[in-house]
Amino acid sequence: MDPVTLAVLQGRLEQIADEMDATLYRSAFNPIIAEARDACHGLYDATTGETLVQGTKGLPIFVGAMAFAVRAVIAKVGREGGLQPGDTFAFNDPYEGGTHLNDMRLVRPVFRDGRLFCWLASAGHWLDVGGNVPGNYNARATESLQEGFRLPPVKLIRAGVMDADLLAVMQANTRTPMSNWGDLNGQLNALALGERRLHEVLDAYGDATVAAAFAALNARAARLMEERIASLPDGTYRFDDVLDNDGIEDAPLPIALDLVVEGGTLTLDFTRSAGACAGPVNISRATTIACCYVALKHAFPEVPANAGVLAPVRFVIPEGSILSVQAPRPVAGYTETILRVIGCILGALAEADPARATAAPFGTINALSLSGRREDGSRWVMFSFFGGGMGGNPEGDGLHHANNPISMATMPPVEILEASYPVMFTDWALRPDSGGAGEHRGGVGAIYGIETLAPGRTDIALLGERGRAAPFGVRGGGPAATTRFTWTDAHGTHEPPMTSKLAGASIPQGGRVRLETPGGGGWGDPAKRDPEAVARDRRRGFVTVRAADPRLRATPSGDPGRDP
Numbered sequence: 001m002d003p004v005t006l007a008v009l010q011g012r013l014e015q016i017a018d019e020m021d022a023t024l025y026r027s028a029f030n031p032i033i034a035e036a037r038d039a040c041h042g043l044y045d046a047t048t049g050e051t052l053v054q055g056t057k058g059l060p061i062f063v064g065a066m067a068f069a070v071r072a073v074i075a076k077v078g079r080e081g082g083l084q085p086g087d088t089f090a091f092n093d094p095y096e097g098g099t100h101l102n103d104m105r106l107v108r109p110v111f112r113d114g115r116l117f118c119w120l121a122s123a124g125h126w127l128d129v130g131g132n133v134p135g136n137y138n139a140r141a142t143e144s145l146q147e148g149f150r151l152p153p154v155k156l157i158r159a160g161v162m163d164a165d166l167l168a169v170m171q172a173n174t175r176t177p178m179s180n181w182g183d184l185n186g187q188l189n190a191l192a193l194g195e196r197r198l199h200e201v202l203d204a205y206g207d208a209t210v211a212a213a214f215a216a217l218n219a220r221a222a223r224l225m226e227e228r229i230a231s232l233p234d235g236t237y238r239f240d241d242v243l244d245n246d247g248i249e250d251a252p253l254p255i256a257l258d259l260v261v262e263g264g265t266l267t268l269d270f271t272r273s274a275g276a277c278a279g280p281v282n283i284s285r286a287t288t289i290a291c292c293y294v295a296l297k298h299a300f301p302e303v304p305a306n307a308g309v310l311a312p313v314r315f316v317i318p319e320g321s322i323l324s325v326q327a328p329r330p331v332a333g334y335t336e337t338i339l340r341v342i343g344c345i346l347g348a349l350a351e352a353d354p355a356r357a358t359a360a361p362f363g364t365i366n367a368l369s370l371s372g373r374r375e376d377g378s379r380w381v382m383f384s385f386f387g388g389g390m391g392g393n394p395e396g397d398g399l400h401h402a403n404n405p406i407s408m409a410t411m412p413p414v415e416i417l418e419a420s421y422p423v424m425f426t427d428w429a430l431r432p433d434s435g436g437a438g439e440h441r442g443g444v445g446a447i448y449g450i451e452t453l454a455p456g457r458t459d460i461a462l463l464g465e466r467g468r469a470a471p472f473g474v475r476g477g478g479p480a481a482t483t484r485f486t487w488t489d490a491h492g493t494h495e496p497p498m499t500s501k502l503a504g505a506s507i508p509q510g511g512r513v514r515l516e517t518p519g520g521g522g523w524g525d526p527a528k529r530d531p532e533a534v535a536r537d538r539r540r541g542f543v544t545v546r547a548a549d550p551r552l553r554a555t556p557s558g559d560p561g562r563d564p
Contacts, residue, residue, distance in 0.1 A: 001209070001216050009205065009213040010304070016197045017041045017055030020122065020190040025057075027189060029182025030127045031420055032383060035412040038125035041190060043198070044070040045214070046109075046116045050307035052214045060297060060305070061338060061406050062123040064290030066105065067307065069097030069153075070119050073107045076153050085111045086160035088191065090170075091153040092129065094144070094331045095284050101129050101148035101332070102136050104184070106156070108191045110198055112207050118214075120194045122187040126180050128381050130173040132503075135369030135383040137463040139247035139501035141280045141330040149173040150327075157188075175371070175379045221308025226264035228300045229312055232352045236260050239347035240272070241340045241360075244468045246279030247333070247501040252469065253277055253322060255340035259348035268292055268345065269316035270323050277322055279501075280330035280463065283337045288323040289315060291338035291406070295345035298405055299356065333501075335385075336465040339363045339404055350474065355394060359436060359521030360471035361405060362388025362445055364483060364500070366464035366517055372454045374422060380454065382421040387411050389435045389443030389519030392477055397533075398443035398520035400430055400542070422454035431481070431516055432544055436470075438477030438522025439529050444542050445481065445517035457506040460487055466518045467499030477522030484516040 020041035028034040040058025042051055049070035054063040069091070077083045089107045094100050106122045131148035132138050141147045151170070156163055171177040202210055237259045242252040256272035276282055283291075289310070296309055303309055317324045322337065343360055350357035365385035374380055390398035390405075403409055414425045427449030435442035452458040462485055470479035483500050486493050489511045496502040507513070537543045 001212050005209070006213055006216055009201070009210060010217060012201050013043065013053040013213070014055060016194050016201070017043065017053055018057055019197060020194040021055045021057045023190040023193050024122065024124060024186045027182070027186035028124065029179045031412045031416050032127065033124045033183055033186070035410070035416050036385070037409045039123060040066070041120070041122050041194060042066055044119040044121055046118050049074050049119070052118060052218070052306055054305050057408050059406070059409060060294045061099065061290050062103065064293035065097055065099055065286050066121045066123060067097070068286035069105045070107055070121055072096040072153050073119070083109055083116070084159050085109070086157065087155055088157035088188065089153050090156035091151045093150055093152050094334070095327050096153060097286050099287050100136070100334050101131070101144065101150060102126050104187070106187050106191060108195065110195055112202060117202070117207065120191050120198070122190050124183055124187055126183055127383060128174050128176045128180070133369065133461045134175055134371035134381040134459060135461060137332050137367045137369050137383070137461050138280060139333070139461065139463045139498070139503045141332060142248060142278050143328040144330055145328060147280065147330055147332045176381055217304050218306050218308040221304040221306050222311035224303045225296070225300060225309050226312040228303065229261060229266045230264040232261045234261050234263065235352065237348040237351040239344045239351065241343055242469045243281055243336060243340060244465055244500050245498055246277035246281050247463070247498055248279040249277070250498055253281065255322070255337065255344055257344040257348050259345065259352070261352060265312050265314065267314045267316065270321065271316055271318055274322045276320055276325045276329055280332040281337050282322050282325040282329045282331050283334045284331065285317050285324040287334055287338060288317055288341060291341045292345060294406055295342040298342070299346060299349050333367070333463045335365045335367070335406065336463070338406060342405060357474045357523070358393040359391030359398065359438070359442055359474045359477050359523045360480070361390045361398070361520050362466060362480065362518040363404065363471050364388070364465035364518070365404060366462065366483060366515060368513070368515060369461040370421070370423060370450065370452065370458050370513070372452070372456060372458040375455055380421055382417065382423060384412050384417060386446065386448055386515060386517055388445040388517040389480060391471065391520035392436065392438045392440035392442050392473070392523030394523065397441045398435065400443040401446045402443060422452065424451045424453055425449065426451050426512065427514065430541065431519065432541055434481035434516070435519030435542065436473045436478040436480040436522030437526040438473055439524030439526065440522065441529070441537065442471070442473070442477070442480050442520030442522050445519045448515045449512060451512045452507055452509060455509055457508060458511065460502060460505045460507065460513060462496065462500070462502040464500040471518050471521045473521035474523055476525040478526060480519040480521050483518055485514070487511065487513045
């Protein structure tokens with residue numbers, strides 16, 4: 001295929017996924033999709049389910065996992081048959097190409113002249129899907145049944161007709177049926193639009209030409225990835241990190257990688273990682289491979305985003321490890337674990353090529369849920385994730401109050417959260433001294449304070465990380481601050497026994513919670529930092545006098561964030 005036609009088709013196909021994303025963002029009821037963009041869409045191979053095209057705005061972790069989801073649908077159709085135009089499958093099974101139970105997947109076939117051409121897929125984070133804890137981030141869960149309802153791949157729509165009985169079951173298993181109903185319709189509309197747009201491209205260029213473009217883009221990604229791997233020195237490179245705990249047993253959980261470079265082949269061996277744990281920070285094999293895809297795309301951004309990225313990559317993920325669990329192991333906190341996996345890959349690649357060394361980002365979404373009843377008795381569930389600092393790097397300081405390197409998501413604006421739920425934010429600020437010291441400093445995290453305005457009790461659930469294992473610095477850079485969470489009621493101020501995980505707590509009307517997020521690690525020797533940069537940090541409030549001057553760091557002020 002000539003390069004001009006291929007480039008045009010690549011743009012047209014990516015635009016289909018982008019437009020599907022935009023359609024859902026603008027129609028979803030739930031702020032986590034509408035504002036935070038916790039969703040994605042893509043095009044997938046008719047036979048293998050492999051990723052053909054992804055958009056530029058959706059969550060890459062969803063795109064990678066979705067290939068396994070589409071394969072699960074292909075397997076179901078292979079067993080049962082009956083596939084026809086207008087069918088749409090729905091499921092949230094985290095062990096069948098899902099991530100956790102909140103992430104609802106819809107998969108639809110696209111037919112041309114009676115023949116299956118490809119699949120379209122949509123994923124979006126629904127606000128609540130039942131379970132013991134509103135919002136489903138149950139830090140005490142020891143099986144998935146305590147996290148929410150699990151839906152295997154089922155045909156929600158048959159030949160264009162909704163299965164009303166199945167829909168009724170889904171609506172009965174949530175505290176927020178109207179929110180989920182709005183999100184479902186947004187996803188269905190996105191799929192309908194994507195199908196129309198794809199038919200327009202196929203009508204304009206022909207089925208054979210578009211299929212050839214899919215193959216060419218996949219081959220290009222595989223070739224470029226192989227070349228990038230071959231540019232690294234052969235050898236085995238190790239990197240280790242830990243999770244604070246699993247919410248059940250207060251002991252660190254290692255996430256460890258042996259990265260092996262052999263010519264143009266890369267092996268990612270996670271054998272040294274922890275075994276499956278009792279609490280909800282396990283992930284499935286599909287999720288592990290999906291986050292490896294995200295990490296490699298970060299490391300080699302010029303490689304096209306499709307299944308070809310993984311063609312020269314071999315995975316060693318032992319069954320029964322924390323990175324390859326089966327039902328009913330709990331998985332609600334999957335985001336915390338995939339962040340460690342991504343960090344290990346980037347860390348090991350930095351060992352292979354020190355010029356790539358980047359300090360750790362804050363490395364947790366700190367999933368916080370508040371829930372209760374409004375004055376009219378209706379249920380409300382507020383879930384949000386929160387930002388922190390990115391790591392210092394060879395080019396400069398880390399970003400302040402950014403999002404994690406797993407997505408294109410954004411933090412929901414305070415105005416939207418206050419308008420949607422009976423809460424008031426008392427703090428939304430940068431957190432001084434939270435970034436790691438270095439020649440290039442880590443970005444600072446944030447401080448969030450929330451007061452509940454609802455009558456009665458408001459339940460609190462937190463599933464976070466980096467409460468004990470600080471984001472690390474590299475090449476002599478210092479670690480960042482750790483997560484700190486507190487809640488205040490008539491009996492005083494409290495902290496979670498597990499530091500970064502909490503379930504079963506509540507506050508009265510007027511009670512408050514406070515979340516302080518980590519910064520990023522520092523890069524390089526702090527003594528080499530430009531004095532002008534140190535002064536600028538001080539003027540802007542990123543650091544206090546104590547943090548800016550090494551001579552004062554050992555003298556406790558008794559009040560973090562305030563100058564002595």
